[in-house]
Amino acid sequence: MTYIGTPTPRVDGRAKVTGSAQYAGEFTAPDLVYGSVVTSTIAKGRIARIDASQALAVEGVLDVLTHENRPKMASGDKGYNDEVAPTGSPFRPLFDDKIKFNGQPIALVLAEEWEISRFAATLVQVDYDAETHSTDLHTRIDKAYMVEKPDKPRGNAAKAHAAAAVRHEAEYYIPIEHHNPMELFASTVTWNDGGKLTVFDKTQGVQNVQRYICGIFGLKPDDVRVMSPFVGGAFGSGLRPQYQVVLAVQGALQLKRAVRLVLTRDQMYGLGYRPATIERVAIAARNDGTLDAITHEAIAMTSQYEEFSRNDTSWSALLYKSANAKYEHKLARLDVPTPSDMRAPGAATGVYALECAMDELAVALKLDPVELRLRCYSDRDQNNDLPYTSKQLKECYRKGAEAFGWAKRTPEPRSMRDGTDLVGWGMATGVWEALQMPMGNRIVLTANGHAEVSCATSDIGTGTYTIMAQVASDALGLPIDNVTVKLGDSSLPHSQVEGGSWTAASVAYAITTTADEIRRELLALAQKMPGSPLAGLKHDDVVLSDGMIVAKAAASRSVPLADAMRHGGVERIEREKLSEFKEDNKHARNTHSAIFVEVKVDEQLGVIRVTRAVNAVAAGRIINTKTAASQIMGSVVWGIGMALHEETLVDHAFGRVMNANIAEYHVPVNADVHDIKVIFVEEPDSTVNPLGIKGVGEIGIVGVAAAVANAVYHATGKRVRDLPITIDKILG
């Protein structure tokens, strides 16, 4: 049987539901020390005095680390660099007395018990020399500066805009949104082998953390092993090493004992986040719905010490045919921690604005929103003037609309009703990249027909273990129960951080190319057997199937792999390989989607319910229809939250997040989530990579908030451009 393309259950499902799957904060050691972090209560300034004497006096407290007594750390920025660090000077935990953001770690209390460390942390006395801070993007717009343009302009957008028959121009806003993965950020640092560190860390990149820790503390790669076998959600928050891993290592180095540090939920609001962004979109159209110009400008926030920006703008005239296009991305520096990637960074925000703007244009043109998108459909990536490896977006529109029943929509706002509810149907397009990265892989095949497949990637809950097992099973012709997957260990073959939706395509390619070499070896062994039925065949002439080496031309010509190995006296075949994709500058690689949403809005009270959603996705070959559908469904839920709920509330007088907990930082709860249908549109693609895989980690959220916002407009006639769409904005 083949496993690729089937709804294979998670191979790690049992470990997760039985609790045997261990997460970073669950690993332990006999002499474990517990850490608690003290964080700053001002946004900018310096620590004038820090007094840990009361904390140290508590029985069971072992030490309190601050910038004054921490172990030696690298003195230059290079020591703090990581694989995904933006331009700038990375934050250095406990390095000096400077305060760069509210919630910054300023002390680590180490104690024999967690409760003791947590109590003692409240006793650390801090005096600050505070300076005037600035945390409000809206007050710093005039200070925003241009960053490297996302894509080159084409034509003259301003001129085309001025001359256009129909123009739409508006400003959209996305507030700060914080990561709230179920698993808190945590690290457990243990000692072994006479002075080597094993760091269990919540991360999307074990090798990234390993290099980072070595860089900061001047350690050799052999002295630090980073492990992350299970990750309870990350979505970009774990791409960069987070400060708790530095603090935990500091504690371990200081005390020469094992240290566990788990952040609290409110401390998670001192980590990365989706930056507040102002999006200005101007679209110029002809009366027939074709476009003359798109201008997309984004103004986002970043920290004082790093320049974080993602591509918000150039999706606009990538997606829709327009001779003239102009993009600008500006950043305003604020006294905040550096933003981070969050599921579909740039696209979730930029395409939200674009797709709302397109909806507004459709209203102005009196065109059906789907019809408008078809009229400016582009078969080429216009930014780079390239054809796509595949693009089945039209099919997404068609299948999505059909499943949703879009044809029954009446165009006028407030024209559809259900009792006291106004009914709104909205749609939007989604687009993301089909990225792929060099990836290492090791396969160990034993003569008993078992294989171990390993690489240093992560499974952040997305199903990487399972798809690796599926791809390896198919490539090696073994039942999935005979395949063991290892990942999340820096000692395994090379992997980039797990992000950008590139893992599925990259790891699958790495497994198949490594399996090719296994097959080559097996064939050689089989051909050494007397009277081998495979004599004379090349390795491309055979496949591995059902535990046998089989001639493609005639299934009857086969040799069981166990026989081939035993005859050759080979108990195990091990192959390790770094697989890189062939460079292809002649194609654009993207995934696409069409999202259709129904909302019901109580006319009198403005209460919104998202009653139905259909997300039709074209993302190449889907390895696992079950885990992939879960990813899309989760993305839709997040998109609903982005549209209606999520907003980090910062009190700018204090420069401090005030709803730093998941009671007051709202994400959708079960009552907010109803019928979500996921459709995978067939998208054969032999160009993107041999297996035709594009990845589904991010495409599912892109466009969802716009579809909800457009549905709310259709229901109410009220266009809310500032997210989240709350009751006050509907009634106001």
Add this chain to the structure above:
Amino acid sequence: MINFEYARARDVADAVRQISADPAATFIAGGTNLIDLMKYDVARPMRLIDITHLALKTVEETANGGLRIGALVPNSDLAYHPVVEKRYPLLSSAILAGASQQLRNMASTGGNLMQRTRCFYFYDVATPCNKREPGSGCSAINGINRINAILGTSEACIATHPSDMCVALAALEAKVHVAGPAGERAIAFAEFHRLPGDRPEVDTNLKADEIITAIELPARGFAANYSYLKIRDRLSYAFALVSVAAALELEGGRIKEARLALGGVAHKPWRNAEAEAALRGQPAKSDAFARAAEILLRDAKGFAHNAFKIDLARRAILRTLAQAANATPQIQSSKKIR
């Protein structure tokens, strides 16, 4: 969280004795709010007196046709109690509008009255808050006040009381039975919670050495015409922006008796006798409802982020009264507003 002593009370008298002897002690029952407050370092009791073993867990019908609810009856038991469901469905509905199933399983009836505000600043010890630290100032007045009060506020505090259950108890004119060193007394529900005034650190008129033993409901339950409607920023598991408890007695299409209480808008469940009087004798129609809403919200005052609550409350009052009048009460398990 600080270190604290733990003691268990044997009976009500023992609980009163223990609390009287130690002003730094606090009773704990379900702990659904207190434990959070301790974790955030907002509450720092030196001693917890566990009252969960007291015999205050029964629901009994009283001689005058009312109901006496033990202070330790869990919120979920109370909500699904057959007599409450039948005769006081407003109370049942309000309880089910609050928190989550898990929290309602833990939370006690008395504890529900004693829960503290959810004002962001009260929970963050890094910011000034008069309720948490008297005299330090109110950060919410000029800060993030979307969830704060529009009625009965003071210069010192604009916090709200977060309970749903208490809004129904206010409308039903419950009595709070308490025991103290001087014996037992009953407090009218309207007198139980305070407005902030210049002492926002004091939430209630319960004395420091008293314990709630029971809630007593009068015979009148408004089971025919009632509704509890809660408006919030997501469809479950969020505190009310505005909630309305409406209870009517109708006679020939006219309102004979009316109760109207608001949640999420003030330091206590908000009632106004004049608004209720304006409903009495009127046809149960929108004109009368609008007049009541107008009176009830006459003195409402919004701040930078919560002025919308005034209009929202007005709309919610109209709707809830209509639901009550039409005998189509809001069903909490359905998120569609009737």
